[in-house]
Amino acid sequence: MSEPMHHPSPARLRWLQREKRTLQAVWGLRAALLVGFFLLWELAARLGWIDPFIFSSPCRIWATLLRMGRSGELLLHTGTSVLETVVGFTLGTLAGTLAATLLWWSPFLSRILDPYLVVLNALPKTALGPIFIVWMGAGVGSIIAMTLAISLIVTILDMHQAFRSVEAEKLRLMQTLGATRLQTFLKLVLPSGFGAMINALKVNVGLSWVGVIMGEFLVSRAGLGYLIVYGSQVFQMDLVMTTVLILAAAAALMYQGILQLEKLLKKHIGVTV
Amino acid sequence: MMIQIEQVGLTYQSPGGETEALRDLSFGIGQGEFVCLVGPSGCGKSSLLSILAGLERPTEGRVLLDGVPIEGPSPRVGYMLQKDHLFPWRTVWGNVTLGLELQHENTPERQARLRALLERYGLGEFLRSTPDQLSGGMRQRCALIRTLARDPDLLLLDEPFSALDYQTRLAVSADIHAIIRAEGKTALMVTHDISEAVALSDRIVVMTRRPGRVKSLHTLDSLWGLSPMERRDHPDFRLYFNDLWKELDVHV
Numbered sequence: 001m002s003e004p005m006h007h008p009s010p011a012r013l014r015w016l017q018r019e020k021r022t023l024q025a026v027w028g029l030r031a032a033l034l035v036g037f038f039l040l041w042e043l044a045a046r047l048g049w050i051d052p053f054i055f056s057s058p059c060r061i062w063a064t065l066l067r068m069g070r071s072g073e074l075l076l077h078t079g080t081s082v083l084e085t086v087v088g089f090t091l092g093t094l095a096g097t098l099a100a101t102l103l104w105w106s107p108f109l110s111r112i113l114d115p116y117l118v119v120l121n122a123l124p125k126t127a128l129g130p131i132f133i134v135w136m137g138a139g140v141g142s143i144i145a146m147t148l149a150i151s152l153i154v155t156i157l158d159m160h161q162a163f164r165s166v167e168a169e170k171l172r173l174m175q176t177l178g179a180t181r182l183q184t185f186l187k188l189v190l191p192s193g194f195g196a197m198i199n200a201l202k203v204n205v206g207l208s209w210v211g212v213i214m215g216e217f218l219v220s221r222a223g224l225g226y227l228i229v230y231g232s233q234v235f236q237m238d239l240v241m242t243t244v245l246i247l248a249a250a251a252a253l254m255y256q257g258i259l260q261l262e263k264l265l266k267k268h269i270g271v272t273v
Numbered sequence: 274m275m276i277q278i279e280q281v282g283l284t285y286q287s288p289g290g291e292t293e294a295l296r297d298l299s300f301g302i303g304q305g306e307f308v309c310l311v312g313p314s315g316c317g318k319s320s321l322l323s324i325l326a327g328l329e330r331p332t333e334g335r336v337l338l339d340g341v342p343i344e345g346p347s348p349r350v351g352y353m354l355q356k357d358h359l360f361p362w363r364t365v366w367g368n369v370t371l372g373l374e375l376q377h378e379n380t381p382e383r384q385a386r387l388r389a390l391l392e393r394y395g396l397g398e399f400l401r402s403t404p405d406q407l408s409g410g411m412r413q414r415c416a417l418i419r420t421l422a423r424d425p426d427l428l429l430l431d432e433p434f435s436a437l438d439y440q441t442r443l444a445v446s447a448d449i450h451a452i453i454r455a456e457g458k459t460a461l462m463v464t465h466d467i468s469e470a471v472a473l474s475d476r477i478v479v480m481t482r483r484p485g486r487v488k489s490l491h492t493l494d495s496l497w498g499l500s501p502m503e504r505r506d507h508p509d510f511r512l513y514f515n516d517l518w519k520e521l522d523v524h525v
Contacts, residue, residue, distance in 0.1 A: 167358075169354055169355065169356065169358060170358050172328070172354065173352075173354055173358045174375075175328055175346065176326055176328065176346060176351075176352035176354075177346075177371060177372040177375050177376075178346045178348070178372070178375060178376055179375045180375075183375050187371070187374075187375070188360070191360070191362045192360075192362075194362075
């Protein structure tokens, strides 16, 4: 119920004022922290406190960034990694949700597979990298496989948990209304597991990046992971640092994308969790 | 008798062993009666409702609805749970039509009937509201109308007011009672509140400790025809209350 329109009280105005100042302070200090960090870094490099050949510096990174932009390298490598991540993330989310749905559908199947999921979840998936290279060759296939290996099991477990967290009494309600299992899934389990599903997606997008970078370390000829490995091997730390910053920006943007998707979905299906 | 419960027994199996919830339980409910089921906690009251709702099968005996055994969920039986369980992602209208939607019975006639029910019971202006915009009493009415959507003859109520605070509870239970009476429904309500049972029912069934069976039946003759609020003021209210209190043999 919306409150009737009226003039805010003086206490309310003071509170709003204070709230506004706090918000300004938070944003101001955030910006100051970032600018301060880069200034200090630049200063340290110029004054010789650190060796710019090993630690690079913001100016050198900026120059590298411009050079990469002009040569088209920036677009090629960032594009390659982003594409791999998007493909890995989408496949992982779809396959993971599908598998979790099957596990929810059949508690018997879930009971059978439980120990395998536990073992697979505990296994450090990077150990599988060399196996993928042998099976699929040194190409994009291996990178996507690596991404799926890292994100899939967690997605399955998180989604399954989300589906199972529906209140037993609500399931009973659906039963008393004569709902089929499919109806129960579509009209109760999916919408009520929405919040947990979005959280699973947020985790998944981060894990997909881990998978892609790991994969690129091992096999690629393009991509941000490739640039980092290549740069460190030829001791071009400017390139490595620049790439790490690009990576941070790309990952943050993609995470923002998920947040926007969440907003959109919430508005669309009216879920308020 | 509309409902006949005949020598019903129910035993649950679990890794920990066998649990006998009900044993040799028999009673009947007449057309249009409001019957309350009281008994110590864990005496199998909710199990009996599950059997009547067709969600569970008795391991012994049988349950008949107008002479026909109950073998699964049926549109003739509506079930109201302890909480309203309205879906926050649906509007009031979306919630009350849920049952019709699931059964592909969302016909204009049904919708008109539901709209009339919502109008009659003060929810007419809230069709497009979400449940969080309703008061506790309105939510409960909304849940009842969801149960009434498919026009059941028998309503099963499983402690439907237990989640409400005392004052709301008095008002809402009177409210729901009036709706059930006005719509001419038969009702079986589980409660552990003795005064609520005396205020609402035509007849009270007291169950024993687990395994649950009928300990005694109480017909509230002198309160017949009175509203729950009038009953609470009636001199006989105490008498029935004390009878039941002794019968339930409450130990703290």
